[in-house]
Amino acid sequence: MKIVDLKARCVAIPTNAQLRSNTGVHPGYFMRTIIELVTDEGIVGLGEVGGGDQRGALAKLKDRLIGLNPFNTELIKAKILRNTYFQSNARIYAAIEIACLDIQGKVAGVPVHDLMGGRIRDAVPFIGYLFWRYDRPGGGDDTTAEDVAAHCVELAETLGVRAMKLKAGVMEPREEARVLELCRDRLGDEFGLRIDPNGTWSVGTAVRIGKRLEALDIEYFEDPSWGLEGNAAVRKQIRVPIGTNMYPARFDDLGPGIRMGAADVILTDLHYWEGPRGVKDLCAVCKAFSLGVAMHSGCEFGIELAAMLHTAATIPEMIYAGDAHYHYLTDDIIAGGLMPYRNGSIAVPTGPGLGVELDPEKMDKYERYYEEKGDYYARFRTDPRRPDWHPVIGGR
Structure with a gap:
């Protein structure tokens, strides 16, 4: 062939x-x-x-x-x-x-x-990915922590998700921390909380907000400050797991990142980590160094989402719900349209290959x-x- x-x-x-x-x-x-x-x-x-x-x-x-x-x-x-x-x-x-x-x-x-070792789960759970929105459904913008927390509650009710992540670094940091506090209050102690300012905060701000979040028992604080040095500096000063999709986000930086103690959880990404098989290689390294693994979202459509589902289904250590922007899409390019959420999860395709067609x-x-x-x-x-x-x- x-x-x-x-x-x-x-x-x-x-x-x-x-x-x-x-x-x-x-x-x-x-x-x-x-x-x-x-x-x-x-x-x-x-x-x-x-x-x-x-x-x-x-x-x-x-x-x-x-x-x-x-x-x-x-x-x-x-x-x-x-x-x-x-x-x-x-x-x-x-x-x-x-x-x-x-x-x-x-x-x-x-x-x-x-082809990748066989699935160990039939469906993959996903988070409610939260953004500060312009032109949200029904009109208006998100301007307060209450707006974003209400969206989180909506996603929990409509999709069944049991975890969230706030894309932070947009509003004043204390207002963004308040989103997580409101979600904890409204959705209970078992609801997973995460926040990701994409490295935009100074180490001082990240430490201050991280200490505030310690009481919420969040799953992880993703890329709190810039670079391997920034993540490592914050990790030393707070009692919250540090996650990353930025530092390290390629094999060249994985060894230095581990030696520096830059993160506790590394988010896999099919593109950053050289495809599904590269993600499996990454997870083997993470297992060797007792690092957690989660799954990153890159605004994917149904083809890549299918590949993410197949990959995540074969990784026993992937205990965190995956990231997904998918609930913001109004349609998909695959036959049958958008894949449905059921109890916060999306089923792993079972057809040959990816199991989806255009x-x-x-x-x-x-x-x-x-x-x-x-x-x-x-x-x-x-x-x-x-x-x-x-x-x-x-x-x-």
Whole structure:
């Protein structure tokens, strides 16, 4: 079997609100680049990647893929990811690996999780991911801790989630801490709490807020301050587990991060950590050093969500509910539409390969929507309500 073609299309799907973070505002839609890896036997593997329009990057790598066997992922990794250090792109490789695993599963007639050791859970729990929102459903913006806590209660009631994470670094830090206090009060002691300012707070602010959160028994404080040094400095001064999706977020930094004591929990990400099999490698290292593992979300659509589900289903140590932006999407590009939440979890697909297929009509529809709206990464670090605003790291 050989790869004979690589097709890439950009699509965008509306969200039910604009989502704010310390680096800007998602402007009412998420966008992804969808790939189709075509074999000489007519089997097509699906992949997905974020980070803006990736069609040009994929086109540059296409000649390196043509003629390779989709079962030979180590060779593909060597030619795509390891070829030149300054062009290394783990995001792109991960999308290709996902597509190769989809092909392998379809050929073997088994789901991807069977290629990765077999599933140990039938469904994966997810959090209610909380953002300060502009243009929320029904109108208005989130302006107070009460607004965001009410959204958390809504997600607990409608999706059945039993944990949350606040994307912080937007409002005054004490107001963001108050969101977690309100959620603890309204949802009880067993409800999981997390907060993630994406490294924007100074060490002093992060320590001050972290000490305030100690009484809430939160699951972890994610990327409280900037860099390996910032996370390690905060971790030494508070009695709250430190999680990270930023430092370390690649194998190059994993050894230094462990030696420095930068984190207690590392969030896996299919793209940062070189695909589903790279995530399994990461989890083996974390197990050796008694680090916890959780799962990061990158605004994925159904193809990548399926890959996340297959991967998480095979990792016994992944005891934390996964991150997901999925509940903000109004639709999906896969046949059948959005995957349903049941009791806060999404079922692991059981069909061959990823167990999902593209809906051609929705692909066409949301490709046109992307062409209308454009690649927001060029303007992501802006805020339409505050035209002179820009991100500041360590400013609080």
